[in-house]
Amino acid sequence: MTTTLLHEIAIPLVVFFALGAWAISARAQESAADRFKGGRGDVHSSGFETVTRLKGEPLAPRFPEIGPASGAVERAVLSSGTVIFLKEDHRLPLIRIEAILRGGSAYETPATLAVADLTASQMRDGGTALHAAQALDDRLAFLAARVSVNAGDESITASLDVLSKDFDEAFALFFEVLTRPAFDPARLELARRRGLFGLWHRNDNPGVILDREYTRLLYGESHPRGFMLTPERLNAIGRDDLVAYHERIVRPDNLWITAVGDFRRTDVAAKLEKALEALPKPAAPLPLPPLPKATGAPRPGVYVVNRPITQSNIAVGHPGISRDNPDRYAVDLMNRILGGGSFSSRITERVRSDEGLAYSARSAYPIGDRDLGLFRATVQTKTESTGRAVALILEEIEKMQSGAISKNEFETARESVLYGFVNRFDDPVQNVVRLMRLEFEGLPYDWDRRAFEGYSAVKPEDVASAARKYLRPSDLTIFVVGDAAAMGKDLEAFGKPTPVVIQDFAPPGGRKANG
Amino acid sequence: MHISRKTGAAALGIGVSSLFGSPSASADGVAQLEVVKHTLQNGMRLLLVERHDSPTVATYLRFHVGAVDDPKGQTGIAHLLEHMMFKGTRTFGTTSHDSEVPIMDKLDRLFAERDAELAKRRAPFTKPDEAKIADLTKQIEAATADQKKFVVKDELWQIYQRLGGDGLNASTGEDSTQYYVTLPSNQLEVWAYLEADRIANPVFREFYSERDVVHEERRLRTDTQPHASFREAFDATAFAAHPYRNPVVGWPTDIDATVRAEVLQFFRTYYAPNNCVAVLVGDLDPKKTIALVEKYFGPIPAQPPPRRAITEEPPHRGERRIEMTADAAPSVTIAYPSPAAGDPASYPLRVAARVLSGGGGGRGGGGGTGRLFKRLVVEKQVALGAFASSRAQRYPSLFTVSASPAKESSPEDLEAALTEEIERLATEPPTDEELGRVRNSIDAEAVRRLTSNFGIAGALADAEDLAGDWHYLFREQEAMKAVSSEDVRKAAAEWLRRDRRTVGILRSEKDSRPRAENVDRKSGKASEGQPQ
Secondary structure: OOOOOOOOOOOOHHHHHHOOOOOOOOOOOOOHHHHOOOOOOOOOOHHHHHHHHHOOOOOOOOOOOEOOOOOOEEEEEOOOOOEEEEEEOOOOOEEEEEEEEEOOHHHOOOOOOOHHHHHHHHHHHOOEOOOOHHHHHHHHHHOOOEEEEEEOOOEEEEEEEEEHHHHHHHHHHHHHHHHOEOOOHHHHHHHHHHHHHHHHOOOOOHHHHHHHHHHHHHHOOOOHHHOOOOHHHHHHOOHHHHHHHHHHHOOHHHOEEEEEEOOOHHHHHHHHHHHHHOOOOOOOOOOOOOOOOOOOOOOOEEEEEEOOOOEEEEEEEEEOOOOOOOOHHHHHHHHHHHHHOHHHOHHHHHHHHHOOOOOOEEEEOOOOOOOOOEEEEEEEEEHHHHHHHHHHHHHHHHHHHHOOOOHHHHHHHHHHHHOOHHHHHOOHHHHHHHHHHHHHHOOOOOHHHHHHHHHHHOOHHHHHHHHHHHOOHHHOEEEEEEOHHHHHHHHHOOOOEEEEOOOOOOOOOOOOOOO | OEEOOOOOOOOOOOOOOOOOOOOOEOOOOOEOOOOEEEEOOOOOEEEEEEOOOOOEEEEEEEEOOOHHHOOOOOOOHHHHHHHHOOOOEOOOOEOOHHHHHHHHHHHHHHHHHHHHHHHHOOOOOOOOOHHHHHHHHHHHHHHHHHHHOOEOOOHHHHHHHHOOOEEEEEEEOOOOEEEEEEEEHHHHHHHHHHHHHHHHOEOOOOHHHHHHHHHHHHHHHHHOOHHHHHHHHHHHHHOOOOHHHOOOOOOHHHHHHOOHHHHHHHHHHHOOHHHEEEEEEEOOOHHHHHHHHHHHHOOOOOOOOOOOOOOOOOOOOOOEEEEEEEOOOOEEEEEEEEOOOOOOOHHHHHHHHHHHHOOOOOOOOOOOOOHHHHHHHHHOOOEEEEEEEEOOOOOOEEEEEEEEEOOOOOHHHHHHHHHHHHHHHHHOOOOHHHHHHHHHHHHHHHHHHHHOHHHHHHHHHHHHHHHOOOOHHHHHHHHHHOOOHHHHHHHHHHHOOHHHOEEEEEEEHHHHOOHHHHOOOOOOOOOOOOEO
């Protein structure tokens, strides 16, 4: 089914500003005459007017803070050099701890790839100096205590979640996992077999292929996000690698810890002090290689991974920005209008709501990454409508880049951020972890308050200029996973498609066919 | 707007004890929860919990209607209706509803004619009139453009965004349909106004493009996902007659053939206030909130309860099997009929599933403590991971065990090992240590469920809708904890029988073709994944 295009009447900017009332406290009182003017979404229903009357003012966000005040978070530095953040929360008989260390895949080279990930998984699964792997699992499960250790891009995190009545024992086990892992060889072999199984089946899901290959293409092979794990590499990792990695990064000056829950601050501070005394004091600062920096080089063109499926998975985008970009809040509001604001955004409206071409049609323009993020619009549509969906996305990106935004678009994007900001701080655990994260990342504690103020200060013209500057139609990569033969002609309209061959790993000798 | 496959008080035991005091730690370390219940004259039930930690309120509306209620030939209609509920009302999403009515009627006629003509393409003895199809398509485009002059796109969704709504969505399950959003606490009146209006006066504008959206959702979640396709085929085998055999999203041609009048009829049948539970949890004043809900939902009339024509699954006579080969990770699934939630036998079976599946353990699945992990993954090394669950649903459902074979084992080896472990429950019932672990995990989950307003709202709505009384949260927790080793043994012997089970094997194409075809020899490691 096709429908006519959206009426995109870009009203002159002068009129646009004359409508005024950008402050969220000032309600737009539209007269009947205004109703049939204006840009996208500026004409509202009668129900909208009732809502405008009933709607409350935006509530002030309760930003997490450090200090002695009640409700604040206590920060302390232990004698070992470890920074801790504590908050009592007696509403439920639960205690949650999260620890974070520098490390992770961003510090790896192709030769050390996956060591961080396996070390983290085997700290949790491989037992400790005092408890064999199975005994540790059994005891934690009996206490219904959740312990996890995960490697991310630029950090390793370890967490404990336990009923307060079992805290002492679980705390001891958690610190064994963190500081005295045994790396049971049998568990490592199981993890390796599971990893190989995952590699053999890494192409089962078209969405996973798209995400992986689009990311690799745009970051390139010299960036860790472009590295690829192979069975050979996985088989080459030994227990010694994990022991050495753990020894290197788990040290008191590379550790930040939060504890939130049903405890007394002084008790937990003392417990942490004691637990960390046992760790050797490092003589020199932790030597870590510098974090990678993406080149930001675009890869314009059309790329296709051929898969025999009835629905195409499509990404359209180019390298984006990092969190130190001063225009980031305007970029975020711009992207909400383009495709990041679900049903209020243009791409969703055209591709999904108007034409019924996709269930999911959206764009993302990350503004919080240390390194450059990736701008991308994504959609999944039946093979026959691949060309149409790509054309609509390109059209919307170009229109966004060169055209005007409407009053309603700006207000919707802005209000959804500012009215919704209060939701970001409703979980005490996340609030404390947030403060720790900010310190870990070298960002100020009032980063979120600054974000709120930053969003508040964005003017419509800032959004328009962010669109002009940060959307670059000539740089766009069009990446499709789908039935190449069936959609080939349609894609040629956007440039000659370059086939991307993805490697398909298989178990050596195949799996036993029959018992 | 998504599909949740299995809803209901599902796999986890939820529990809270006591009625008074906002969620807090009591002397015995058990969480407490104070719930205010108010029933409107029209039968709508309202549950309220005050929690003033954050100036927000989680809102949750749950209707007792799901995919089990889909009429024959209209599978997926409960889910399609859930999508249509976001399309506005007589006063939202439109500048002139009166002007839209004749256009929508015209579109219904045009689509009915075109659908009938298109159906001829698939039938061997009929010939479609392609010229007529082309003409109808033109007329459809023109009428759609006409209506568009009056449509205010996705206005309901936009309003929620502009209120600061968080987690805005809805989901359709087999047993229920729910609509939810968390809002700043001073926006509750707008919520009441919007939700009452869409229950009273919805308008299913843009119906036919949304029908296509749902079909794309099916392609995304099922048709391009071998595991989901396999699960769909498995359920259609394990249930011969009960509607749990049908996918929530609907079979493809049912999605394409459903018309607006049918969705409207389905809506009128099931979306009555006396078929709905509303739960609000957060920074609210119960008295004022009850007054608000009375003001907006009170005027909606009650309806006679619908006749539910749910076919019961007849007793299974003999084992059923299904096999599929796909470009997917291999797996083995074994399922046994299990009783409905609340049935006394449901509790020991749910405990049995936890004894098999275990808890704890790190990533990679399977749980490091269950019998399946210890025997099949560690000792015998026939599996890489294995899980068990016993679905607690409104109608009798399935006790399911599934596992991924290790490289060295065939699916048949794994099936034999799984069977042995399942049947061992009847000869070696759970030890005290195993039962202790299950009981502790039930208590801990009960507390953890209370960490968020949204979690509390969902749990209360589940219990109230399923059992007709939110106190079922406690009863369920107590019933699970009261299960003895002998209860598990008896339930396993009675329910986990080979002559009632369904076995499904998903084979990987990789295992049934020569290695040479598997590997892309053209690309060396260096250029792998890069454009050729």
